[in-house]
Amino acid sequence: MPQTSFTPEPVPREETLEAVVSNPSFAKDALALIHGIAETKEQNEVLELFHTSRAALGADQAIFVSFVRDDESRESIRFLLAASARWCLEYEQMAWFGDDAWLMHAITDPNPICDSAISYRTNVQRNIRELARKFGVESAYIVPAPTSGGVSRIGALILTSQRAGFFECPTSRHLKPMARALSMELHEWWTRRIREDIIVDHRIDDTDLELLRLEKRGLKTKQIAAETQTSEASVNSRFQRLNAKFGQHNRKASARFATEYGLIS
Structure with missing residues (x-):
């Protein structure tokens, strides 16, 4: 079953991505937040750092997804949200994650990609994209956090903006390394948390x-x-x-x- 952690509804940003990444303290501030995630064990602290990281990277909303498919009938998905809780609830209710084009990209390709470069081949995939648009997602940046060694567990950071084409600008190349670092650190944090939960529960x-x-x-x-x-x-x-x-x-x-x-x- 999906497991979700919620944060307050985010406030839309006004800056362009170019303005965000050209700030002299952009890299320093982003890395400090990422290091903070690595050092904390408390979920509330991670949520607060994630919410602040979302703002530091210029996104209006951000979701981190940890996804495991054991086989065709058994799946596990968890969310960390710096985004609309209602968006996530509607998504969960439809149990669409098995055919989510963003997750499918994260499973098959380790490279970050803009939503506009993804093909939506099924009605479910198109419905997922329309649901995101309903909650203000005009532009999205999908940042996989792959796991090596043949393990199917993956993570994906989703950064979104209400501005069409926000992440398609040339300066997104400066966002890429910070977004990747954040995605990998969140993935490692969730992996540790899941491991600890299973060990204690079982x-x-x-x-x-x-x-x-x-x-x-x-x-x-x-x-x-x-x-x-x-x-x-x-x-x-x-x-x-x-x-x-x-x-x-x-x-x-x-x-x-x-x-x-x-x-x-």
């Missing part, structure tokens, strides 16, 4: 994590028992409990789940 301990790492390496029950200095029966029993906690059918799937959600690498 009562996962260090022994469980070691078993999952050994399973990911392809070790058999006898080998895992030798590595952990326990019995084969104990290994099998522990994996059965892990499978039940994660809602997976077998221990290979549990190891994949643990990898996707950042419990193991």
